[in-house]
Amino acid sequence: MTSDDANKIIIVEGRTDKKQIEKLIDEIVTIICTNGTLGVEKMEELIIDYDLDNREVYILVDEDHSGIKLRKQLSLELPHATHIYIDKTFREVAATPELELATALLSRGITVNPIYLM
Template identity: 40%
Template sequence: MEELSRVLIVEGKQDRIKVQRVLEDDIQILCTYGTLGLHALEEMIDEFLLYERDVFIFTDTDDSGVKLRKMLNQELSHAENLFIDRRYRQVEDTPDHVLASILQAANMKVKVDYLKGPEYYE
């Protein structure tokens, strides 16, 4: 199996499902299931060869998401950070068209329908 060159790190399973729904790109999405300990983070970095890949960090804006982002950035200084607006608090609660715009701005290919705002579906 060919390893994908890019990886997107999210916190929870629902975040991964939400992102997979709008992405069209072949990007590996890793789920941390919340805040990792340093040992678990080092194991994830080694297992998925994260020092050798393009890494994107996409966490929630709550305390645990900020803490996880900080830890990931310390270990993966080459990673690019993606941010949601604080009013959404969680990646999984971010509207699809907003999520698609954030991912597209990071040069990820998204499904075109998800770039349309809610007014398109009314």
């Protein structure tokens, strides 16, 4: 479930990450794809368009060089954001097993479909 008027926002890198998360969550959440690193203008645009300063923001990116760089950039711009981490073994959000990803989301208070917790 996703909606542009949801209070929770999850920021991910790519569309495959977004699809994987959409499948697992069981609440209304807006998922934003950055498609890699963000320029200053694009970051400001996202903050304004999605009112990121006034919403619950979660950052879930790959555990590789570009993901770590993006996480640092987002942390500076959105210091109130909650970070969700995947095991470095899997490196990519889209490649993380459903149980692992569902558990990571649930640990940060995002409701997931219970079938992915078995």
